Amino acid sequence: MTQLFDCRDAFANALVSLARADRRIVTVVNDSIGSSKITNFGEEFPGRLVNVGIAEQNMVGIAAGLANGGKIPFVCAASCFLTARALEQIKVDVAYSNANVKLCGMSSGLAYGELGPTHHSIEDLAWTRAIANMTVIVPADPIETEQAICAAAHFKGPMFLRISRMPVPIIHATDYHFEIGRAACLREGNDITLIANGTVVIRALQAAMLLAERGVQARVLNLATVRPIDREAIVQAATQTSGIVTLEEHTIFGGLGSAVAEVVVTTHPVPMRILGIQGVFAPTGSAPWLLDYFGLTPIAIRDAALELIEARQPV
Template sequence: MAKTECSCQVLEISDLFGKDMATRDAYGATLVELGKQNPNIVVLDADLSCSTKTINFARNFPDRFFNMGVSEQDMMGTAAGLALAGKIPFASTFAIFATGRAWEQIRQSVCYSRANVKIVATHGGITVGEDGATHQSVEDVALMRVIPGMTVIVPADAYETAQALIASAEYEGPVYIRLGRAKVPSVMPKDYNFSIGKAYIFNIGSDVNIIANGIMVAEALKAAQILNAQGINTGVTNFSCVKPIDDEALYKIAKNSKLLITAEEHSIIGGLGSAVAEFICENCPVTIRRIGVNDTFGCSGDAKELLKYYGLTAENIVQLALEYFKK
């Protein structure tokens, strides 16, 4: 049975608690600590180590770091080979390149072989900002989620990122972890323990429940505060693990809800919203509304302004809930 709960410490982990920081920065710091604890961990990068923060691992363990160049497909195939040889490879690049350019290699060499590869992709979503549509991956969760045997995780903050990385290193099998470029607020409580396949319920509302992951957990918590102040009892749950999704938590939330709202920095097609809708329609039908990117590409701009432009804010969640209850 694969381990799914964190059992070791990283930076005492609490060093990352309460800090507003980019999840990619938490990755860079945690990876070094994991490298110290496990000599079988190796890291591969596609010539973007300064951006993905794997440069930290390279400086500490140069003999266990491999810069594959602008060759993402080769990187995934090599990672699969290293895994089959007994290593625990972490393969990193931008989300758009990891999941798009190398999808076939991930399917055939990693997942079909059940290779123990951890794909940690940074720069996910539209908050990549000024790099524009070509670098803003809003499809990656869908691309990874559809492959048999792939675990998909979208951490909410630095603290959860560290724990998710530790759990993934201990877990036997392919894992995709989606991280971001921009700083994100710290939202998870200090007593939180990440476990693959488990959601974290902040609270369950009797009117509305917001299901979110990544940067949208912070926005969901803001929206819930506003809605509760207006007399609409609202709860929030962090579904950082999109696959396998926490069926038990989802059923519990749905049966107590008048409305479910999903919120993700990803296309509404194929991501968290789709995963929730698929389960709900078959097991506990309730009205669902989805917040996300609406079947379009990103565009260049300031990260915060792009969140507003694409309707990924607390205010948009509040508006959606109010419109439903007015009806």
């Protein structure tokens, strides 16, 4: 059985390591110390953890002010509340003001499964990537999470990172090098391209194995940076393979699939399938169950790819 990891652990460990080396690093939370797994950070740096209570607008505004005062604030809060409740602060205080704030949307997507749509954060990529100046990153495993947090600390400017609590396997090699704005090719192939990020990258890899059993070689791209997007990797996929299937733990309106489609239709149009949550509030169910429910099973992904290939065959 493959070992599974909660990316919040890699996130929290990376933050503590960074904070030891750089006094400017502080955290800002909305009573979300435990849920962000940053108890250790608070114990080691009690004077550098600002808990504003349950007040997301104030939380993001304070982070912008801390950045003005020379700090590097990491806001750690459930993505649903951080992005929805404080969206205007994210737009104005952070992005428009170009404040050096790192917004860490914890337990994003469907991670809070059974708790229902108030706690689901399936619109956060659409909202944040629509805002100028924002860099938007969705790590897929602990290795990428750790590197993305380090990259965030060294990058000057506003950033939104999605940090899931949904257990995922390690998918990157230990020598993997994360780079902001660069897609990672996890599997070579020239028949079709599967593009994913975050918790569903593993499902893309599983679907690619199923496709290989049918003689179809799928390229798998981990598009961790949604903005700025890796146009080159997408154009290559469009020109070198017969179509693109995107999958995301997000609504299909405005997320990863939309971002890829924006590049594809304006450069080298090829047929696409956009898999994700089909514009509805999710029913009750666990996070993995909901991903299956919304058609993100390896088999459903394989079938979407096969349909795309069949549709392209000349009659």
